[in-house]
Amino acid sequence: xxxxxxxxxxxxxxxxxxxxxxxxRRAKEMAEKGHYQMxxxxxxxxxxxxxxxxEVMEDLIQIx
Numbered sequence: 589x590x591x592x593x594x595x596x597x598x599x600x601x602x603x604x605x606x607x608x609x610x611x612x613r614r615a616k617e618m619a620e621k622g623h624y625q626m627x628x629x630x631x632x633x634x635x636x637x638x639x640x641x642x643e644v645m646e647d648l649i650q651i652x
Contacts, residue, residue: 591632592645600644601651607644614640614649625649 594604601607615636618624624631624639625648631639643649 591638592641597641597644600647606651610649610651611637611640611644614643 597607598604601610618636618639625643626646631642633639633642640649
């Protein structure tokens with residue numbers, strides 16, 4: 589099973605397209621700056637895309 593689930597993520601974000609846009613921008617920011625909003629040991633995923641999805645799930649990314 590993939591974590592976090594797409595069904596749970598869509599309750600936080602209105603559409604799949606907005607989710608992809610937000611997560612891709614955040615993952616790119618993580619790669620460039622190395623800044624993470626949670627301690628690295630707390631993430632379940634190793635890659636930045638998965639970590640960005642986890643941040644969306646934890647409401648650490650504000651969506652306007």
